[in-house]
Amino acid sequence: MSNSKLYKGSLSTIILQLLFKEDKMYGYEITQRVKELTKGELNITEGALYPALHKLEAEGLLEVEMKKVDNRLRKYYKLTQKGTTESVSKLEELERFMQTMNGLIDPKPSLG
Template sequence: MGNAKLYKGSLSTIILKLLNEHEKMYGYEITQKVKEITKGELKITEGALYPSLHKLEAEGLLEVEVLKVDNRLRKYYKLTEQGTQETVNKLEELERYIKTMRALVNPEFRFD
């Protein structure tokens, strides 16, 4: 995508949605899942992902579990109860935004 800035404001929502679908994920796994789902259209960099993960953790939406995998420590992120509720809120907010933008760019689209 030529304008990754459009996605930047949705990164937290993307992370929450993925973690809602999967019990827990580690950072690289999140980046690869997004790349897979979007067929390479969206590539999340570590420089964008980890600050977002840390922010969500600081807000109490995520908790971290450190596990030893292949003789390495790996941080897994999972939703807290508050994170699960925030996921619902963020997805509703994103849906409203998409509908609004669709109405703005397509006069034929009816805004309900």
């Protein structure tokens, strides 16, 4: 994906978070939403997105719903119960990581 390798490890978290907020989305919609939310800063490539979606589906975190739209079938992804729980814990994990990185990069001067 992306302009930066730093985002790579967070792809599953990003997908789970989007689905947590949006209920159900299809692959192309996810790529576009990320681009829109990050104002083009983060660009999820197709070659990374679908493998990640399929992996999450195999792990039982996502389930699939098909809809007929414009003469073709569209595959929507939704969080399962397990996926909802996982999205919360993944977000906490990411927040802890960001705090740690913040502490490392910009340590507050100690008073001691």
